[in-house]
Amino acid sequence: MSDEKKAYVSAPYGSQEPKRAAADGSGSVQVTQSSGDNADEQTTGSAQRPRGSQTVLPDILGKQLRAAYGELLSTPVPDRINDLIKQLQRQEAATPPSPSGEEDNS
Amino acid sequence: MSNGLQGRLNDDLIAAIPNMRAFAISLCGNRDHADDLVQEALVKAWNHLDSFEEGTNLKAWLFTILRNAYFSELRKTKREVADSEGQLAAKLSVPAEQQGHLDLVDLNRALSKLPADQREALILVGAEGFSYEDAAAISGCAVGTVKSRVNRARTRLNELMTAPPAQQQTDDASQPAADRTPRRSARV
Numbered sequence: 001m002s003d004e005k006k007a008y009v010s011a012p013y014g015s016q017e018p019k020r021a022a023a024d025g026s027g028s029v030q031v032t033q034s035s036g037d038n039a040d041e042q043t044t045g046s047a048q049r050p051r052g053s054q055t056v057l058p059d060i061l062g063k064q065l066r067a068a069y070g071e072l073l074s075t076p077v078p079d080r081i082n083d084l085i086k087q088l089q090r091q092e093a094a095t096p097p098s099p100s101g102e103e104d105n106s
Numbered sequence: 107m108s109n110g111l112q113g114r115l116n117d118d119l120i121a122a123i124p125n126m127r128a129f130a131i132s133l134c135g136n137r138d139h140a141d142d143l144v145q146e147a148l149v150k151a152w153n154h155l156d157s158f159e160e161g162t163n164l165k166a167w168l169f170t171i172l173r174n175a176y177f178s179e180l181r182k183t184k185r186e187v188a189d190s191e192g193q194l195a196a197k198l199s200v201p202a203e204q205q206g207h208l209d210l211v212d213l214n215r216a217l218s219k220l221p222a223d224q225r226e227a228l229i230l231v232g233a234e235g236f237s238y239e240d241a242a243a244i245s246g247c248a249v250g251t252v253k254s255r256v257n258r259a260r261t262r263l264n265e266l267m268t269a270p271p272a273q274q275q276t277d278d279a280s281q282p283a284a285d286r287t288p289r290r291s292a293r294v
Contacts, residue, residue: 061213061260061263061264061267062232064213065213065217065228065229065232065233066232066233068213068214068217068233069128069132069229069233069234072127072128072131072132073124073125073127073128074124075124075127075128077123077124077127078141080141080145081123081127081141081144081145081148084145084148084149085120085123085148088148088149088152089116092112092116092152
């Protein structure tokens, strides 16, 4: 699982703006949370920490957040996105994958 | 041609579209804008599937492309303020009877008031269920930064959700009265 990170860090879009956090002015980077486990987690890497949001958010807020997000997840995908997928599939069927990395700019 | 891998990737990509939309809507607060971002990300992803490392997390890869599209646009247009002020709440428009005991409208209005990077971290970890490590890789920042952002977002959300209603109702004229029953202070 931890190998995943380097995969998208090295992906073409993944590495374009690693400095954004420092530049966007919101100031969150300077703050080191002093509340208990978080401080030492930052240095130990936390690979063994159990995954999942229940360890992150208080129960009620986390539930609300997941419920709200679940609503968004369940909204139907609009036609324009389905049409786009069909178009991409057609295009791919017509053009075998080429090493030149042909771009679609539509 | 042997389309096995490509076909499977395509299927996985299509399966991730609802998540991409939910993430994009949560980020930018506007469904049309979100679908623009999803479309842009899908085209990029589709045309660069060969650069995706098989066996790694496709959804995380897609989210990386998507959020980069959003944040680079945000930097260019500085539209964060316009997009974050209540538009998520307005667009979500959960019918009152569907809210149950969850104040989704309140939550989304509060969410929209967070700085974009905190909102991103909270959605990735708290709603989408990514690990801190995956969220950090997606956002291109340190794991500790993600944790800090999630903590700050959580703190701020709690403040917003427990704030006196008067403070939040400047744009409530269009909301049905049922959306404003004062339940929020009891919940958090």
